[in-house]
Amino acid sequence: MTSIDRLISLCPPPPTAPATDWLAVEQSLGMPLPADYKQISDTYGPGTFCGFLHLYHPHAHTPWTSLTGPMPSTIRAQLQTGHEQGAPPLPADPQDLFPMAVTDNGEHLFWVTRPAGSPDEWTLAANQARSFQWYTYDGNLARFLTAVLSGQETVPVFPGSLLDHGAFFTPLAPAANLPTVQPEQSSAMASSSDIRAWARDHGYEVPDRGRIPADILDAWQQANTR
Template sequence: MTSIDRLISLCPPPQTAPSTDWPAVEQSLGMPLPADYKQISDTYGPGTFCGFLHLYHPHAHTSWTSLTGPMPSTIRTQLQREHEQATSTLPADPQDLFPMAVTDNGEYLFWVTRPTGSPDEWTIAANQARSFKWYTYDGDLAGFLAAVLSGQETVSVFPSSLLDHGSFFTPLAPAADLTAAQPEQSSAMASSSDIRAWARGQGYEVPDRGRIPTEILDAWQQAHTQ
């Protein structure tokens, strides 16, 4: 059984998922992508694993989880700044770390893009939210997801409660393109978990449940309607 087969067995995918023009996506990014990532994306579409892990996707409904949106470049710029200021120890050169997932707590997952041009050999690194703690996995994304969602692999920067409700995948409901939304519509089109995860990634303190503070909603709107 391949890692993809194991992942599908652990987390049944939705019946349908949007198709992707991968050559166009890779041309836009200026690099090839791992075959397992493309298969996962084609199988599941945009959504979350265990209501926690958001894989970046070309068809994401918000810019903060879009593989081809501004977030990967923004995060790499931040890593480069930290590297130059020697404020953190990274598992690889910042230019070799490409963000490809985010959690509701604000952790980012990266491909370690070495060797260049051989994406199927890339490994995984994760950075704990608002800290300099890193976790690394010496394998591909499909293997990582299958190992984590089966409980075989414990990720030190993830909460111990990750699998309390089992392994499951939640697809995002169809939504209009946020880039075409009016400012007053953007927060309504995004789910509350989307906004909480984005806010945590920006360093805000956000309650797990209940009403999202107005200042966070305002910051979300400003960030996504420019």
């Protein structure tokens, strides 16, 4: 039984999920994607695991949970800025961390994209919202989800109550016409300093250094994504 088979047995998917043109998605991102992620996305579609973990998906119901939307580049730029300003060490170079999921608490799950061009060898990392605590997992997404949803793996940055209602998936209707980020657009994404300035102009309290709180990122995305 494969990791995907175990995941499906543990956490049943919805009857149908939207089809994805993975070639177009990978061309948009400028990188290949792990086979297990594509299979999970094709099986489950956009939605949440245990009402908590939102995998970024090309057909996500909002731009800020879209794999091809603006959030991955924004978060990556934020990590890069913090790294350059002397923030505590990351588990990998900021440019090797690609955000691919977010929790309701504002934690992010990343692919560690090494070695480049070999996505099926990528491992995972997660950070705690509004802190510098990191967790790493030496395996792919399918193994991670199976281990976490079965209770075999405890993620310190996730709540202890995650499995109080068992393992379940809640599908969310895909949105139409979500904006996508082409490779040449990545450098045009707003920097963390731009987002901090916008937040202060709009009455938010935002720290000078470190991660920008998830609620402020969401507000900025809603105000600036059209």
